[in-house]
Amino acid sequence: MADEFEPNILAFCCNWCSYAAADLAGIGRMEMPTNVKVIRVMCSGRVKPEFVIKALSQGIDGVLVLGCHIGDCHYITGNHRTLKRFEVLTRLLGHMGIDPRRLRLDWASASEGDRFTEIVTEFTNTIKELGPNNLADYHGRKAARVSQ
Amino acid sequence: MDVDKLSEQARSYPEVVLSKTHPFLCSEEGQALIQNDIKENGLDRVVIAACSPKFHERTFKKALEKAELNPYCLAMANIREQCAWVHMEENGKATEKAERLIAGAVKRASVIEPLETQEVDITQTAMVIGGGVAGIQAALDIADNGYKVYLVESSPSIGGRMAQLDKTFPTLDCSACILTPKMVDAARHPNIELLAYSDVTDVKGHVGDFKVKVLKKPRYVDEDLCKGCGDCAEACRMKDRIDNEFDENLGKRSAIYIPFPQAVPLKYLVDPETCLLITKGVCGKTLKCADACEAKAVNFDQKEEEVELNVGVIVLATGYDPYDPSQKEEFGYGVHPEVITALELERLVNASGPTSGHVEINGKEPKDIVFISCVGSREKDGNQYCSRFCCMYNAKLAHMVKDKFPDSNVTVYYTDMRAFGKGFDEFFEKVKSEGIQYRVRDLDDPIKIEKADGGVVVKAEGHPDIASDMVILSIGAIPKAGSEKLSEMIGVKLGDDGFFTELHPKNRPVDTAVRGVFLAGCCQSPKDIPDSVQQASAAAARASTVLGNGKMVLDPVIAVVREAGCGDCQICLSLCPFGALDFDEEKKMAKVDEYLCQGCGICTAACPSAAISVRNYSQDQLEAQIETLMGID
Numbered sequence: 001m002a003d004e005f006e007p008n009i010l011a012f013c014c015n016w017c018s019y020a021a022a023d024l025a026g027i028g029r030m031e032m033p034t035n036v037k038v039i040r041v042m043c044s045g046r047v048k049p050e051f052v053i054k055a056l057s058q059g060i061d062g063v064l065v066l067g068c069h070i071g072d073c074h075y076i077t078g079n080h081r082t083l084k085r086f087e088v089l090t091r092l093l094g095h096m097g098i099d100p101r102r103l104r105l106d107w108a109s110a111s112e113g114d115r116f117t118e119i120v121t122e123f124t125n126t127i128k129e130l131g132p133n134n135l136a137d138y139h140g141r142k143a144a145r146v147s148q
Numbered sequence: 149m150d151v152d153k154l155s156e157q158a159r160s161y162p163e164v165v166l167s168k169t170h171p172f173l174c175s176e177e178g179q180a181l182i183q184n185d186i187k188e189n190g191l192d193r194v195v196i197a198a199c200s201p202k203f204h205e206r207t208f209k210k211a212l213e214k215a216e217l218n219p220y221c222l223a224m225a226n227i228r229e230q231c232a233w234v235h236m237e238e239n240g241k242a243t244e245k246a247e248r249l250i251a252g253a254v255k256r257a258s259v260i261e262p263l264e265t266q267e268v269d270i271t272q273t274a275m276v277i278g279g280g281v282a283g284i285q286a287a288l289d290i291a292d293n294g295y296k297v298y299l300v301e302s303s304p305s306i307g308g309r310m311a312q313l314d315k316t317f318p319t320l321d322c323s324a325c326i327l328t329p330k331m332v333d334a335a336r337h338p339n340i341e342l343l344a345y346s347d348v349t350d351v352k353g354h355v356g357d358f359k360v361k362v363l364k365k366p367r368y369v370d371e372d373l374c375k376g377c378g379d380c381a382e383a384c385r386m387k388d389r390i391d392n393e394f395d396e397n398l399g400k401r402s403a404i405y406i407p408f409p410q411a412v413p414l415k416y417l418v419d420p421e422t423c424l425l426i427t428k429g430v431c432g433k434t435l436k437c438a439d440a441c442e443a444k445a446v447n448f449d450q451k452e453e454e455v456e457l458n459v460g461v462i463v464l465a466t467g468y469d470p471y472d473p474s475q476k477e478e479f480g481y482g483v484h485p486e487v488i489t490a491l492e493l494e495r496l497v498n499a500s501g502p503t504s505g506h507v508e509i510n511g512k513e514p515k516d517i518v519f520i521s522c523v524g525s526r527e528k529d530g531n532q533y534c535s536r537f538c539c540m541y542n543a544k545l546a547h548m549v550k551d552k553f554p555d556s557n558v559t560v561y562y563t564d565m566r567a568f569g570k571g572f573d574e575f576f577e578k579v580k581s582e583g584i585q586y587r588v589r590d591l592d593d594p595i596k597i598e599k600a601d602g603g604v605v606v607k608a609e610g611h612p613d614i615a616s617d618m619v620i621l622s623i624g625a626i627p628k629a630g631s632e633k634l635s636e637m638i639g640v641k642l643g644d645d646g647f648f649t650e651l652h653p654k655n656r657p658v659d660t661a662v663r664g665v666f667l668a669g670c671c672q673s674p675k676d677i678p679d680s681v682q683q684a685s686a687a688a689a690r691a692s693t694v695l696g697n698g699k700m701v702l703d704p705v706i707a708v709v710r711e712a713g714c715g716d717c718q719i720c721l722s723l724c725p726f727g728a729l730d731f732d733e734e735k736k737m738a739k740v741d742e743y744l745c746q747g748c749g750i751c752t753a754a755c756p757s758a759a760i761s762v763r764n765y766s767q768d769q770l771e772a773q774i775e776t777l778m779g780i781d
Contacts, residue, residue: 006241010778023200026229034241037248037777038230039770040201046749046765054771058780075748076652076725085753117234 007061007127009036014044016074018066024113032117033124045078049089062102062127069107150243163258174204179211186215193257197225197250218262225253252777259772260764263704270356271460272695280308282669282684283465284334289688291339295695301344305411314498317544318575331412351637354743355664356460366450367417373445376414380404383440390422396492399502404437461664461691468625468670471524480597486604487619514618518606521562525624535624535674539566542622543579559585625674647673658687661726706745709738713759720751
């Protein structure tokens with residue numbers, strides 16, 4: 001058991017819905033894996049696709065982007081932008097040799113602590129199945145060769 | 149979680165000079181501890197690892213402020229809701245995760261910057277545009293709160309659509325009885341300045357300091373002198389020759405007139421489009437109106453007058469226009485005299501209306517009466533929205549004609565009965581029990597009104613034809629003419645349906661994307677009188693909040709543009725949901741309106757050169773935090 005792969009997962013949560021959902025999961029003492037660490041942004045529309053590419057390139061095993069449900073965005077159309085951007089990003093990841101399953105875009109309202117828990121648990125399992133993201137090693141070796 | 153271990157670990161970071169634990173940091177004692185430590189150690193950043201920032205971020209910001217440290221120098225690690233409480237069965241791993249969360253917060257604290265809030269002055273005066281029931285209510289509420297209000301109405305009298313109605317549903321009380329006292333209150337209120345027969349022509353500025361140009365159209369009657377006696381209208385050569393718009397053109401008036409007897413202000417005016425002197429340059433040998441006026445109020449030298457008013461907030465209450473059914477040939481409106489609109493019926497049944505309450509079509513009382521619902525509403529290719537008041541005014545009018553003509557046959561063609569308000573369904577059930585036939589038809593099913601002997605015949609698919617001598621079209625609401633122009637001037641966007649858009653349908657239903665501008669009544673979407681009045685009071689409450697004590701603090705956590713970085717692509721401009729971004733042609737860069745920006749960061753995610761960023765949420769700041777949080781730095 002000690003050797004079991006524990007993925008290192010980053011979650012972007014928007015201040016108004018999904019971050020509140022994560023808090024609600026806590027208030028409801030909903031048990032979930034410890035692998036996901038949340039960073040709070042005001043809107044999922046703030047999440048620049050570059051953040052995701054960079055994180056995955058640096059060896060982070062999976063990235064979650066969680067916003068308000070479509071139609072419920074605190075900033076009206078923020079999550080519409082996120083949705084559009086991430087459709088493109090998902091395709092791009094494939095071309096870059098990154099398994100697109102390492103990225104998941106989803107929605108959780110401030111009243112959906114259970115949904116947040118479900119997403120975290122599911123995604124952690126998905127990443128466990130995919131295994132470690134060894135892209136960092138690849139970039140590391142390449143960088144080392146160039147510098148020689 | 150092993151809190152002592154976490155505290156010890158935190159102390160080991162190079163940025164950290166002090167790390168302490170406390171069972172209740174949010175308590176008075178906890179806050180005092182933080183304040184003392186800031187002062188004693190000259191701390192310039194504080195990290196709180198505790199509950200969610202959603203709960204006590206403000207508490208701790210205040211604590212920093214009290215210790216004379218900039219409140220934005222705070223970072224929080226959410227180790228309770230998002231760690232301890234969701235990993236109760238994973239002691240070791242929970243502590244490990246908390247360690248990362250704290251490390252990330254420490255990094256965030258070291259990269260964020262102190263920010264200065266900007267305090268701006270608020271002119272403690274409001275403008276309400278539109279003098280229907282919503283505008284009147286909003287003006288009264290703001291005025292009662294102690295602020296000066298300019299109530300601007302485009303037509304000669306306040307009162308709006310409600311003034312045209314005979315009775316109101318579901319209580320059947322007389323519309324004028326409820327409205328007229330409110331109109332008079334508005335005119336008499338010491339804090340309200342009524343600008344009737346006036347148009348808003350320009351709006352500049354921002355919350356707290358709007359500069360609004362208002363054009364007062366000439367009445368050709370001195371308002372200070374006019375007593376409202378009506379002698380001028382009696383004397384007018386055009387008496388009873390001009391269609392009265394207020395009566396939906398069913399009644400006649402003079403060229404010098406008031407729209408209706410209870411008009412406020414009760415000041416006569418000359419219609420420049422029908423007055424002989426104005427249109428033809430001559431009106432007999434002497435001006436009969438001027439001769440008749442004992443107060444010598446008639447003054448054809450009057451000119452339009454533009455005033456510039458400075459206000460802190462604006463309430464839009466411009467209302468709606470009734471749908472024109474003549475664009476739908478199948479109803480034969482304007483072709484068959486038997487076909488009228490519901491608003492026309494309102495005027496006909498009204499005791500002070502053009503027929504003194506006598507309803508006659510082709511010179512006789514109607515016997516077979518048909519109502520048709522959803523005319524101009526819920527269309528597949530046109531107005532897709534429901535106008536929300538037609539179902540109920542339909543029921544009201546059906547009841548009223550049945551009451552007037554007990555022997556008549558009243559049929560209502562409807563599609564869905566939307567009796568959603570308080571007492572609505574009970575009212576509908578009562579009307580149904582009065583012998584009024586309700587026939588359901590699908591909105592897509594053809595319906596046609598054709599000429600027949602002694603009237604018309606209504607042919608609705610799936611139902612037997614009805615020979616009728618009066619057909620009432622339940623017309624819906626359309627956006628008020630001029631909404632587009634007003635939208636351009638003020639910056640409040642119109643939705644696809646053409647009505648003004650609220651900032652957020654649930655959170656901010658009366659606010660708009662333009663800070664300091666609020667919505668009341670049908671200009672936002674069709675609604676009935678109770679809802680209009682409620683929304684008006686809500687808008688007034690929000691407006692009064694802004695007027696407050698004359699000061700307003702602007703949140704500094706908004707977008708800023710790095711001058712050297714902006715590449716002129718203007719992608720961000722189209723993305724902003726609040727229209728807060730503009731392009732500075734001189735500097736060739738995007739610029740942020742600090743009054744409109746909400747700090748969401750949607751623009752920053754799209755900027756190819758990272759030139760635009762939200763303060764303390766820049767790409768560098770977020771990436772630094774991510775790297776430490778994830779342990780890849």
